[in-house]
Amino acid sequence: MLRWSGAVLALMLVASGWLVIQSPLDAMQGVIQKILYVHVPCAFASYAGFFVTALGSGLYLWKREDRYDRLALAGAEVGVVFCTLTLLSGPIWAKGTWGQWWVWDPRLTVTLLLWFLYLAYLLLRSFTEGSERTARFAAVYGLMGATAIPLNYYAIELFGGAAMHPDNLERGSLGQGMGLPFLMSVLTGLVAVWYLVVARLDLENLRVQSAARLGGYPRT
Amino acid sequence: MRVAAAIFWKDLLIEWRSRDRIVAMLLFSLLTVMVFHFSLPGGATAQTQAMAPGLLWIAYVFSALFGLGRSFSLELENDALSGLALAPTDRGWILLGKVAANLVILGVAQAVTALVFALVFDLSLLPVAPALAGIVVLGSLGLCTVGTFFSAIAVQTRFREVMLPLLLLPVLWPLLSAAVRATTALLAGEPVPSEAIQLLIVSDATYLIVSFLSFDFILDD
Numbered sequence: 363m364l365r366w367s368g369a370v371l372a373l374m375l376v377a378s379g380w381l382v383i384q385s386p387l388d389a390m391q392g393v394i395q396k397i398l399y400v401h402v403p404c405a406f407a408s409y410a411g412f413f414v415t416a417l418g419s420g421l422y423l424w425k426r427e428d429r430y431d432r433l434a435l436a437g438a439e440v441g442v443v444f445c446t447l448t449l450l451s452g453p454i455w456a457k458g459t460w461g462q463w464w465v466w467d468p469r470l471t472v473t474l475l476l477w478f479l480y481l482a483y484l485l486l487r488s489f490t491e492g493s494e495r496t497a498r499f500a501a502v503y504g505l506m507g508a509t510a511i512p513l514n515y516y517a518i519e520l521f522g523g524a525a526m527h528p529d530n531l532e533r534g535s536l537g538q539g540m541g542l543p544f545l546m547s548v549l550t551g552l553v554a555v556w557y558l559v560v561a562r563l564d565l566e567n568l569r570v571q572s573a574a575r576l577g578g579y580p581r582t
Numbered sequence: 583m584r585v586a587a588a589i590f591w592k593d594l595l596i597e598w599r600s601r602d603r604i605v606a607m608l609l610f611s612l613l614t615v616m617v618f619h620f621s622l623p624g625g626a627t628a629q630t631q632a633m634a635p636g637l638l639w640i641a642y643v644f645s646a647l648f649g650l651g652r653s654f655s656l657e658l659e660n661d662a663l664s665g666l667a668l669a670p671t672d673r674g675w676i677l678l679g680k681v682a683a684n685l686v687i688l689g690v691a692q693a694v695t696a697l698v699f700a701l702v703f704d705l706s707l708l709p710v711a712p713a714l715a716g717i718v719v720l721g722s723l724g725l726c727t728v729g730t731f732f733s734a735i736a737v738q739t740r741f742r743e744v745m746l747p748l749l750l751l752p753v754l755w756p757l758l759s760a761a762v763r764a765t766t767a768l769l770a771g772e773p774v775p776s777e778a779i780q781l782l783i784v785s786d787a788t789y790l791i792v793s794f795l796s797f798d799f800i801l802d803d
Contacts, residue, residue, distance in 0.1 A: 478752040489739040499735050502796045509792055510753045513785055517756035520777040521763055
């Protein structure tokens with residue numbers, strides 16, 4: 363699975379890289395618009411990672427099987443990386459187009475919240491002793507975080523500042539010839555999550571196996 | 583239900599006999615207000631009064647972080663936590679009992695903090711006191727629910743004092759934004775936006791239900 367997904371990812375990286383280079387320059391924003399071919403896939407990837415974590419957490423609490431806990435952990439570790447990249451690439455684009463590094467609009471605030479939730483989740487896992495207790499607490503926190511996200515989105519929709527963040531692609535905000543590169547980049551981002559989660563799962567499985575063989579605690 | 587009432591009474595009784603949490607929370611709140619006063623130059627101007635609701639809620643959250651941690655750490659002595667876990671009841675009721683007790687203790691600290699705020703920032707709270715109390719209760723209900731829930735988690739980890747704020751603060755965002763909005767409108771003499779109350783109620787209900795149902799997993803040792 364790992365090699366196969368790695369091969370697919372490599373192909374897609376090459377394909378989307380080529381498409382992005384070929385894509386036309388935005389009339390108003392110029393070359394800085396191309397950051398979005400990185401930023402948007404990273405955002406989707408971080409949401410996908412969160413989904414994997416929430417799924418793993420829910421399944422673990424239901425079935426109490428360790429592999430779901432490992433899935434949740436893999437999702438969180440991959441998700442936090444992509445979330446960080448999203449939060450770094452976005453402001454670079456924003457400074458170039460809006461003239462501001464940051465605004466407190468719904469999507470940005472929720473992404474920042476997601477980042478904090480990821481970090482708190484990973485810290486909770488580091489500071490809890492005992493693998494079963496860690497898995498339990500992390501799963502509960504993962505689910506609690508999953509409820510906080512829509513609540514926060516609702517909160518900001520109710521009060522938040524003007525939505526500066528661009529609307530979804532469906533609204534026709536993309537220029538000519540940008541559709542395919544965008545689609546390819548987003549798909550590449552999702553395949554990257556898949557590949558990295560599988561790789562992390564493999565690593566975690568190896569760690570658990572080797573710890574069991576050595577007779578020690580599998581430390582997550 | 584009776585379990586919740588019993589836990590509620592027990593926690594309040596413990597607190598009344600030692601009064602350590604309430605004193606620490608009160609002192610901490612007062613010190614926070616002093617820090618706010620010194621960090622905002624110019625004293626009670628219109629600008630600082632505009633910031634007062636936000637600062638008030640910051641003071642409330644910080645004193646809650648202080649006091650909620652103790653809520654479960656007192657159960658660590660003599661392995662009382664295991665005793666609670668073995669109680670033949672839905673464990674969510676244990677959480678509710680503790681939430682209720684924390685609400686009362688925090689409420690006392692919050693009332694005194696509000697008074698001091700009114701003095702330091704030259705606010706007139708008396709005409710809006712009932713409405714303010716209502717908003718503070720709504721906000722504190724959510725705060726105490728998730729705070730107590732996460733304190734149960736934090737107390738079973740290393741670095742428990744650090745864990746509670748890290749776990750709690752992100753989850754509090756929606757609640758805090760609604761509470762501050764409502765308080766700002768109230769103190770400015772404007773009608774409180776119904777969306778704020780709506781969000782407070784929705785957040786409280788969500789957190790209560792999710793915490794009640796998941797508390798089983800927290801005491802599972």
